[in-house]
């Protein structure tokens with residue numbers, strides 16, 4: 001198969017869909033790979049490394065999109081990229097469609113076969129192609145929050161760990177999945193007081209066994225969220241209902257009653273965000289203030305540590321990339337129910353139920369398109 005890797009064009013995004021090592025896996029199996037020039041240069045993955053792995057380098061994204069049978073990316077395609085997709089071309093990347101009607105419309109219009117990393121399931125449960133970026137974003141959430149609690153960044157001027165004689169700050173983490181538990185690890189490490197909330201009591205039970213009385217676990221409902229949020233200096237939002245728009249668990253009225261200069265980090269922003277007052281921001285302009293509360297809502301947090309993130313992402317994406325290249329999308333998807341869960345848009349139809357529900361499209365069972 002001819003596989004294409006364009007340079008990412010989202011704001012401050014230097015990750016790249018395939019590393020030279022991943023390219024080598026493909027070329028060793030007889031596939032061809034086209035990489036746009038300088039796709040990885042910003043993170044030290046040079047054109048020479050890609051050539052050494054057996055790729056061809058081309059000058060423009062236009063050429064990559066025109067020639068490749070499968071496009072491997074990181075971020076959801078931007079409007080100009082959607083316009084270059086063509087009928088039956090495979091697009092393998094993050095999509096986050098539920099809160100994004102324009103992108104969904106454009107992907108449907110393209111006729112392409114669009115597989116979303118974030119809805120591919122794993123044999124042991126979970127979302128293994130989302131997990132590595134959630135690990136990165138969860139860990140970053142605490143450092144981003146800590147930085148924005150500083151006076152010069154708009155925060156209340158608080159050191160999360162405190163100092164001898166001064167109490168530490170309070171971090172509330174909503175959602176105890178991959179983002180939440182990675183944020184928790186950093187929050188405990190920094191010396192803050194921590195509350196973590198989830199609806200999944202088994203998850204809270206596991207965390208209780210690990211952290212004991214170092215962390216307060218709370219069953220998540222409107223009451224416990226309110227209590228935690230009003231007392232917190234930093235709130236991290238890491239909830240997910242797979243494929244669906246994030247539930248708005250923290251209302252605008254709750255934000256208005258938070259401490260002045262508190263910070264919220266809405267990691268779930270790529271699914272629309274779990275704070276009612278959230279809207280997506282960029283690494284260039286990461287925050288804005290609502291009712292005295294600093295909002296950090298960067299939709300591609302791992303892009304800031306693009307080198308670490310690219311390697312972590314490739315570890316999780318390469319196996320399905322090889323299957324898609326070896327077998328073509330129909331056979332690869334038919335052979336693997338977990339990969340089938342990634343099919344969000346195919347030949348003009350929405351093939352992922354939560355996306356169809358969120359955006360008012362008729363859901364089409366992917367099995368009907370495999371024949």
Ligand SMILES: NC(=O)C1=CN([C@@H]2O[C@H](COP(=O)(O)OP(=O)(O)OC[C@H]3O[C@@H](n4cnc5c(N)ncnc54)[C@H](O)[C@@H]3O)[C@@H](O)[C@H]2O)C=CC1
Pocket residue numbers: 118127130131133134135137174175176177178179180197198199200203220221238239240241246247249266267268269270271298299300301302
């Ligand atoms: N902004 C960014 O750059 C990034 C954003 N993300 C996003 O972060 C979000 C979380 O991802 P993961 O941690 O991997 O998901 P996950 O599935 O591992 O965890 C989500 C957790 O939310 C919990 N949850 C669901 N409804 C809840 C409620 N009402 N109250 C409390 N908890 C609730 C679930 O029980 C689960 O434990 C996703 O939207 C993901 O796309 C991930 C990576 C980067």
Ligand SMILES: CC(=O)C(=O)O
Pocket residue numbers: 094130133134270299300301302303
């Ligand atoms: C998961 C995601 O949206 C990201 O890594 O940017």
Ligand SMILES: [Mg+2]
Pocket residue numbers: 096270299300301
């Ligand atoms: Mg994102």
